[in-house]
Amino acid sequence: MAKINKLCVIGVGLIGGSLAIALRNAGYCAEVIGAGRNAERLQVAKDLGVVDSFSTDIAEAVADADMVFVAVPMGAMAAIFQQIDNHLKPGAIITDGGSAKSSVMKDAKLHLKRSYSQFVAGHPIAGTEQSGVEAAFGELFQNRRVIITPTYDTNKRAAEKVADMWKAAGAEVETMSALHHDDVLAGTSHLPHLLAYGLVNCLFESNNSESFFKYAAGGFRDFTRIASSDPVMWRDICLSNKESLLDILSLYQTELDMLKEAIAKDDADQLLSYFDSAKTSRDKFKF
Amino acid sequence: MAKINKLCVIGVGLIGGSLAIALRNAGYCAEVIGAGRNAERLQVAKDLGVVDSFSTDIAEAVADADMVFVAVPMGAMAAIFQQIDNHLKPGAIITDGGSAKSSVMKDAKLHLKRSYSQFVAGHPIAGTEQSGVEAAFGELFQNRRVIITPTYDTNKRAAEKVADMWKAAGAEVETMSALHHDDVLAGTSHLPHLLAYGLVNCLFESNNSESFFKYAAGGFRDFTRIASSDPVMWRDICLSNKESLLDILSLYQTELDMLKEAIAKDDADQLLSYFDSAKTSRDKFKF
Structure with missing residues (x-):
């Protein structure tokens, strides 16, 4: 039985797309919805079989997801958190893939008013110089490290679930402070x-x-x-x-x-x- | 018929060794003698079949070579030129593989008193982060550029022969000023x-x-x-x-x-x- 019923990936590029592929290949995730601003790019993700469906309405896309992965450039994180906060289902977990963690955590604290304790900041240390969903592949995280930076406020079960998800994608997970x-x-x-x-x-x-x-x-x-x-x-x-x-x-x-x-x-x-x-x-x- | 009867490589490492292998494979060179300070390392070059013979007496090694390739660190060039100048056979051509050309040309002008016009400064733009003859391979110069920097004083035929040698090793040869x-x-x-x-x-x-x-x-x-x-x-x-x-x-x-x-x-x-x-x-x- 899949551990994630519905994964919502906001920003289906190299990182977001590769996680979706990896989790699906591992049988860890039953359904993936992609979200973003650009319907054409999301259609490409669907055509490639990376997502099952997509929406440019981010609030709608997260509505019944039990895991939300935010894989957008870091300057867009705050706006995403703001848009999703009132639309997450109870118990939904939010994580991200940003390359700097203190600023994302500040954004989350400020804008995820209802679900901050369910937010687990993370960073897969993997990537290529390519970008876009066409460059995504399921083995990107194999034997690579993912760092998560939960705090005292973070729900422990949420942190465990995020770690578990990355392990299913093939990564080693480590925990440290954002700083x-x-x-x-x-x-x-x-x-x-x-x-x-x-x-x-x-x-x-x-x-x-x-x-x-x-x-x-x-x-x-x-x-x-x-x-x-x-x-x-x-x-x-x-x-x-x-x-x-x-x-x-x-x-x-x-x-x-x-x-x-x-x-x-x-x-x-x-x-x-x-x-x-x-x-x-x-x-x-x-x- | 081989174009070079006897090649002397002074400094049989990655670059010197690879040129010897490439020229031999191309049938361009009948015999290779290695020269340097370290008999043990030269023995390795011989055991690997990179050179036919070797000598730690550099004057002796160049004595009947028609082409001398100096592939030592640039700080050692001046001393090599000094040691070989009186021992080269008439018409022998000297070239080098140093990564900077003005300083080598200055060294050559100063120390190759008898054979300066036969010296053709050169630089194969190829290499790996490895060093030593064990890292040498005959394809190192395939489709790579070699720059030669002859001057007004350089014997034209010598410059042509050096260019010809590098082409035989698989390289493209270009001419420009040392500066x-x-x-x-x-x-x-x-x-x-x-x-x-x-x-x-x-x-x-x-x-x-x-x-x-x-x-x-x-x-x-x-x-x-x-x-x-x-x-x-x-x-x-x-x-x-x-x-x-x-x-x-x-x-x-x-x-x-x-x-x-x-x-x-x-x-x-x-x-x-x-x-x-x-x-x-x-x-x-x-x-």
Whole structure:
């Protein structure tokens, strides 16, 4: 018997669509309704078999769902919470997939007046530089980590159900504070995206842009792959995780200043020990 | 009939070893002698069939070679040129694989007193984050670009022979000035390496280093893959391409300052247009 009778996915893109597929494949979910603003895009999701039905009326879409997954850019979270709060069925659980958690929890606290204790903030650490439901696939979360950040106010059973759902989708689930999550993600994900976007613009707005294009090789390709990520999503992530991101960005700028000085001074020893220690750290990763 | 009777590879690592394998596979080269400081490592190259013979006496190794490929870290180029100059056979051609060309050409001009006109600076834009002859493979240069930077002083026939050799190894060969090469590579390769080394150290020297390690995902993996590159090689590249690298690094720092300000000011429009333009540029790459 399916553990979720009706799942409502608000924002049926790469993440929302992949969760729907994974849960359906696992027999964990009987029915999926998609919700969003764009009927054409939702029709694509239906045609692909990702959702059973859809609605552009979000209040209507959540009405008899027992689990609501909000997978929209973070700037849209507050408005979604506002629209659904009075229309959720009693006991319905709400969770999200946003890449920063403190801001989503603030939005939820402010706008989910009736159902705040049923809200469990979550973040699947998975994705590709693609977006849209066409890019969704059921294995996206296999062996990937999902972080949930319940608080003292969160209904324990709701948190367990959200964890259970992600496990059914193939993920490992871990619990931590929203603040810790935001610091960690600022370093491992948000800063690298900023750096990649910055490098692409730095090179392609320059006088040498044509040559840069022509002679870019594998290192550049891998380094900047993430600069193809969705701009709206990343704008919202930067604004939603502002403090943590500015902190780590300042630390990073200090590293660059140090490197610049070492190069300017021809400090061979300093450069070698710097690169050595980075290589040692990086080699420990066995992805 | 083989076009090169005897190739001497000084520094039989990823690049030197791969060229030897590729030329042998193409039937372009009859015999390969490896040279370097470390007899054990050269023995590995021989055991792997990458070289026919080897010597730790570099003067001896080049004595009857008609092509000498110097594939050592750039800081070692000057000393190699000094050691071989009096021992090359008349008409022997010398080329290199260094990632910065102005400094190598300066070294060659200074130390290749008898054979400077036979020196053709070159740079295969290929590689992996691996190093050592065990990582060498004959397809490394297939459809990759090799840039050669001959000058007014360079013997035309020598330049043609070097180009011909790289084509036999599967590469496309292009000619440009050393200065232009160095600016282009500073942007597409040297700066990305610096940024990746910097990110790894920034994260792994911090208080959150354990969590950073644990939750790093695909974006981080790809972004920092190049931070596993050989530290000695990259120290030398930074010092050898100092001016171009400092120029582009300063431009990059301006980009980060701008991004930082936009985030600090919650400038959503600026961030969106910045990310949009980066995505548009990056999406044009079809690697």
